Amino acid sequence: MNASPLFARVDVSAWIGPYPFREVPHPDPDVLVRVLARERVERAWVGWLPSAWQRDPTSGNARLLKALEPHRDVLDPAPAVRPDWPGWEWELDRMVAAGATSIRAYPAQWGLGAGHAALTALASACAARQVALHLTVRFEDLRQRHTHDVAGDVAAATVRSLARAGTGCTLIVSGAGREMIEEVCWGLTPDERSRVWCDFGWVWGPPEEQFAQLVRTLGPSRFVLGTQWPLRLVQQSRALISLLPAEASVPLPLPSPRSDR
Numbered sequence: 001m002n003a004s005p006l007f008a009r010v011d012v013s014a015w016i017g018p019y020p021f022r023e024v025p026h027p028d029p030d031v032l033v034r035v036l037a038r039e040r041v042e043r044a045w046v047g048w049l050p051s052a053w054q055r056d057p058t059s060g061n062a063r064l065l066k067a068l069e070p071h072r073d074v075l076d077p078a079p080a081v082r083p084d085w086p087g088w089e090w091e092l093d094r095m096v097a098a099g100a101t102s103i104r105a106y107p108a109q110w111g112l113g114a115g116h117a118a119l120t121a122l123a124s125a126c127a128a129r130q131v132a133l134h135l136t137v138r139f140e141d142l143r144q145r146h147t148h149d150v151a152g153d154v155a156a157a158t159v160r161s162l163a164r165a166g167t168g169c170t171l172i173v174s175g176a177g178r179e180m181i182e183e184v185c186w187g188l189t190p191d192e193r194s195r196v197w198c199d200f201g202w203v204w205g206p207p208e209e210q211f212a213q214l215v216r217t218l219g220p221s222r223f224v225l226g227t228q229w230p231l232r233l234v235q236q237s238r239a240l241i242s243l244l245p246a247e248a249s250v251p252l253p254l255p256s257p258r259s260d261r
Contacts (some may be wrong), residue, residue, distance in 0.1 A: 009042045011234070012078075012102065013134070013174040013199050013226030015049040016067055017060070021146035024230045029071050032229060036074060039234050041225070044075055045101045045134075049231075051080035052106040052136070058091055065098055076101040078134060082110055083122035092125055102132040102172060107154050114157035123162050123169035135159060137175040138202070139231055156183040163192045173198045174226045178210040185218055199226025205240045212245050 016029050026032075027049065036044055048064035051057035057080035068075045079095040081088050081103050092103065103126050105112075105119065112119050126133045137154045159173055163184070173184065173196060181198050188196065200223050204210040215223070227234045 010225065011036065011041050011044040011227050011229070012172055012197075012224050013047075013136070014044040014229045015047045015231070016064070017049040019049055019139075019231065020053050021140075021149050027230045029067050029075055033071050033074050035229065035234055039238065041234070042074070044227075044229075045078040046075045047078045047080060047104045047134075051104070052109045052139070055082075056085055057082055058087075061091070061095060072099070078102045078104055080104040080106065081122060083118035083125075084110065084112065084116075088122070089125060092122075092129070096129045096131060100131055102134045104134045104136070106136060107158050108151040112158075114155060114161045119158070119162060120165045120167065123165060123167040123171075127167045127169040132170040132172050133162070134172045134174065135162075137173060137180060139175070139228075153180075156180050156187070159184045159196065160187050163188050163196050169195065171196045172224065172226070175199070175202050175228060177202045178204065178214060181214060181218070181222075185222060193222070196222065197224045198222055199224055199228075199237070200240060201226060201228055201232055201237045203240065205243045209245070211240045215244065 014032060016027055016032060018024070018027055029046070032044060032046070036042070046064070046068060048060040051060040054060055061079040064077055064079055068077055077095070077098060077100050079100055081092045081095065083105065095103065103122070105122060107113065107116070107119060123133050135154055135158070159171065162169070162171055176184070176198055181203070184196065185193050200211055200214070203214060225237055227237055
């Protein structure tokens with residue numbers, strides 16, 4: 001299958017900045033712009049990678065905005081807001097005013113489990129401001145992680161509780177495998193499920209054909225392009241689309257978390 005023009009338009013899960021646990025090549029915005037052009041992806045929603053391990057991500061957001069300034073025709077900010085930190089609503093408003101396309105939260109790194117009131121409050125606030133809430137399940141496989149990286153993965157229950165909270169918030173789930181995607185989606189009503197989108201870079205393709213099975217059973221409307229650059233290769237997700245069997249070859253849409261975007 002060839003990727004549809006709609007599918008190829010936006011990478012909803014990219015980062016810039018250093019990774020605390022190992023050296024990553026080219027974590028710079030100018031390199032990301034060249035990679036997107038090479039892969040014929042028009043835009044990327046970009047976070048500041050160190051923010052997940054900072055108690056207060058405010059300074060990281062400032063660095064993100066400054067780094068993206070020369071590239072705003074291609075790169076949109078996806079800053080982090082920690083909802084159990086003082087002044088988070090002010091920071092959310094500041095980031096939305098700065099053009100944020102989505103807001104990132106890192107529940108595992110910040111110790112916010114399923115049903116945490118702060119996460120629900122953040123989802124409600126994002127819905128009111130018409131921005132998506134982006135959750136990163138994992139950054140690396142458990143076997144690759146540094147011994148100091150002890151946060152673990154975001155649980156499916158955390159995503160389900162947010163989807164069930166009735167906030168109306170659009171959720172983007174990045175880094176989930178097939179099992180978690182199924183655990184989340186099959187545990188929701190159709191209306192709740194309609195507000196959850198998942199990238200699929202961590203889902204197996206041939207010969208297991210896990211991605212094809214998800215597309216057949218859940219439908220293409222649940223999936224978006226999220227590369228997790230620079231921790232993973234952009235080609236990974238595109239290869240999964242190209243290798244879909246003919247019967248599962250359907251165009252994949254994009255989320256529309258903001259009516260004016």
